[in-house]
Amino acid sequence: MRTKKLNWRLAPLFTKMKNKSQIQIGETIAVLFVFFILVGISFIFYAKVIKSNLETDREELSQMRSIGIAQGVMFLPELQCSEDNVIRENCIDLLKLQSAKEVMSSNIIHYYDLLDFTEINITQIYPEKTKWELYSRRIQDYNNRYLTNVPVSLYDPIAKTYSFGILSIETFDR
Amino acid sequence: MCWLADWINNKRVFIMKNKKGFEIQFNWIFVLVAGALILLFFITIVVKQRNLSETSTKSTIFASVGAIIAGAGVSTGTTTIIDLPGSNIEVDCGRVSIGEIAKQYQNLILFAPKSIQGKKLITQTVEFNTPYKSTNLLFMTSTQMRYILIGDSDLAIEINNSLPSDLNKEFYKNIPVTISDENNYKVKFVFFRNIDNSILNKFAKMQDDDVTAVRVTGDIKKGELEFYKKNSLIWKSNGISPYFTKSALLGAIYSDSNDLYQCNMANVFSRLNIISNVYLKRTTALKNDVTRIRNECKSIYTNALNHLQSINSASSVLNEPNVEVIASASQSLSDENKKAQLASCPLIY
Secondary structure, three states: HHHHHHHHHHHHHHHOOHHHHHHHHHHHHHHHHHHHHHHHHHHHHHHHHHHHHHHHHHHHHHHHHHHHHHHHHHOOOOOOOEEOEEEEEEEEEHHHHHHHHHHHOOOHHHHHHHHOOEEEEEEEEOOEEEEEEEEEEEOOOOOEEEEEEEEEEEEOOOOOOEEEEEEEEEEEEO | HHHOOOOHHHHHHHHHOOOHHHHHHHHHHHHHHHHHHHHHHHHHHHHHHHHHHHHHHHHHHHHHHHHHHEEEEEEOEEEEEEEEEEEEEEEOOEEEOOOOOOEOOOOEEEEOOOOOEEEEEHHHHHHHEOOOOOEEEEEEOOEEEEEEEEEHHHHHHHHHHHHHOOOOEEEOOOOOOOOOOOOOOOEEEEOOOOOOOHHHHHHHHOOOOEEEEEEEEEEOOOOEEEEEEEEEOEEEEEEEEEEEEHHHHHHHHHHHOOOHHHHHHHHHHHHHHHHHHHHHHHHHHHOOOOOOHHHHHHHHHHHHHHHHHHHHHHHHOOOOHHHHHHHHHHHHHHHHHHHHHHHHOOOOO
């Protein structure tokens, strides 16, 4: 039955074929042709699934990288409050911040390895609004941009007072 | 050659003596060619898929290692054991690679043997304080690497206690007599006494590159390290380096060559230089605050600035005189910080 159906569909191909063997070979070629078309379609589908998975993985990696950089910034000894080497978490020393800004701009290569394409800003939002641009290395034609905002205490070691601020870490991904 | 042509002709006549014979012959050839093509096609796919899968596994491991390196800056004083699919992580100066996947780092601080093999990875992070924290040191090794510590000094006991208990380590007060090769892929000896060649007889079958040693002379604060490599049945010196702080000494134990240790220490010193600059500027700002800082505090900051300047200048190159300067300035700075604390002045670090 199957052969008959196939013969009917591929009939024009076989009209010029004179004997049974020629028709049999023609049939085999046709089966192989259909088989390879099916294999091709499956491959296109498989490639699309793989591509979509790769995109997801890539985005996940970019997010991980962004979180890694944000974590790294929060724990930079250049910024962290410390008293006799006892670290206070989520706290930025305002005197260190001023100094770190200058040091970072004079050691661009060192900080590029640590922070990559990132923009780091610290904004004091209480009692007064003040902004410090700590590090800026943007890319114009980025694909993804991730922004991490971390609430931090800003410590003035001379006055021994705390203010409230936000540490913004914006990472760019090509 | 005529006999061959005749034979082929006879055969052909024999097989293809009628039309039916020719059809069967042609069908078989056709099936063979088509079958071979299909088989080749699928073999190619399987091979490509296998390579892809291997690369995917390697990149997963690589991502884990990258996360460990990134996380090292965050957590200190921690030891972690990570299960990994059997792999070979290669560590070089500022470079980590797994197979063909590699990443170059500008300032990587990773004390590890050149090759980390096995299914369990041990990582340890410690702070590098001089006396203020300048960076975290990351140590990485495998549970399949064997560490043999020999010595009876307080330093030897202290270092043995500081190494993670999950590490494949052994501690002997004297040169062990009953020691034997346990088929580890690498063995590292740490001598807190004179080096001994006789121990190498037990490890004669191992490759020269896989048996290394370090001899430690000094105390917990500073001293000298001499790196060795097995050369048949004797130890061959690989270079001498100074160490400063217990963290750096631990780093030397994890590194299997003087080059790797020096490369990491150069990056540690580069970090120390930058952090010292931050503290120099911060202390200058404290000293220059005319309205809020008392004169008593200002004299402390003036002294501290001198020590910070010394650390900053000496952190340019790793050598013994610079290590001496840093050790002395570090102690003095620590004293000044205590004075600042007693006088209720803002602390230096």
